[in-house]
Amino acid sequence: MADNAPPPRILHITRNLPPLVGGMERLNWHIADELSRRAQVQVIGPQGSAALKPANIGLSEVPLRPLPRFLLASAWRALRLARRQRPQVVLAGSGLTAPAAWLAARACGARAAAYVHGLDVAVRHPVYRAFWYPVLRRMDVVVANSRPTADLVCALGVSEDRLRIVHPGVTLPEAPQAPEALQRFREQHALGDARVLLSIGRLTRRKGLLEFVRNALPGIVQGAPDVVLAVIGDAPTDSLLAGVQSRDSIQTEADAAGVGRHLRFLGVITDPQALACAYESAALHAFPVRELPGDPEGFGMVAIEAAAHGLPTVAFATGGIVDAVAEGRSGRLVTPGDYDGLRDAALAVLRDGQGAWRARAQDFARQFAWPQFGASLRTSLGIGDAAADAMQAADI
DSSP, rough: OTSSSOEEEEEEOSSSSSSSSOOOOOOHHHHHHHHTTSEEEEEEEEEGGGGGGOTTEEEEEOOSSSSHHHHHHHHHHHHHHHHOOOOOOEEESSGGGHHHHHHHHHHHTTTTEEEOOOGTTTTTOOHHHHHHHHHHHSSSSEEEHHHHHHHHHHHOOGGGGGGEOEEEEEEEEOOOOOHHHHHHHHTTTOOOOOOEEHHHHHHHOTTTHHHHHHHHHHHHHOOTTEEEEEOOOOOOOOSSSSSSSOOHHHHHHHHHHHOGGGEEEEEEEOHHHHHHHHHHHHHHHEEOOOTTTOOOOOHHHHHHHHHHHTTOEEEEEEETTHHHBBBTTTEEEEEEEEEHHHHHEEEEEEETTTTTHHHHHHHHHHHBBBBHHHHHHHHHOOOOHHHHHHHHHOOO
């Protein structure tokens, strides 16, 4: 891009923003923020998303619920803004808004792009398959969040020359949390001096927490009686295929297995400092995502966040988790469904001690720093400044 040339314009359409809570919601604000470093970015998102909006990004809100109303309102708003602002790129923040992005791009002669997650390309609903999949095949660029997601995209018939892989990013902590902050976190959540197994995520069938409590936690408690499983997250209400596992059902399972007192539900935590305290208070991140047909784990951002704080992850080697956890560097990967193996891996990491994995995990996480993510995404969308991005990445 020439020094005196105006920055390119990008229209970014997504439902995955606050007030919804989760990894995809955090990711979409980072997408907009990183793109805004080289472009003018206008976001179309749900009502309530302005609370966390970066200052340098334009935002147009539409109703979040019901879903059909959001889809129609966001598509109509996208068409109007595309004709008025003439963006060079119209980006869907997930497969859900790909039709709106494609229509808006065609209305103004822009490139149509979508950043897709595992579920975006694995939904079995006949209407989604009949309408959304053909749109994805027509996008000018499809950016997948992992190699397994990219394989699913290829299986839909998207040509490899229009496919890119850009892993989600992570915020690298500038310094560890103060011991006093960690102690307050433990006291607030009644964790005492226990070694904490940390679980962060929505309580869905795919995340597999109930099965972990039933099949692996009793053996972990037997081998390490001082452990407590601390759960951050709650049941979702606005996700595709969000089969719910409630707090009550998981607690009932733990009680039946004799490990009920080793379970703590901490609720939804979105404050970055509180989350940092959670990671740094823990001895292990448990990520027992199940391998379910039609409901894959696209990546596993929480495993990268854990690694950034020096916390190793134990997980099943399924979906995009194989890109998010490096065996022997940031944790242990186990054959999907092997709960005995998951138990043994967790106990082995606990025996290693909290400091044994810290340097390796943090070194692995550095390659996912947000500046790296931004440079890769801008290049994928054809708006990258290669020299400037290389200098920025070198400063990480």
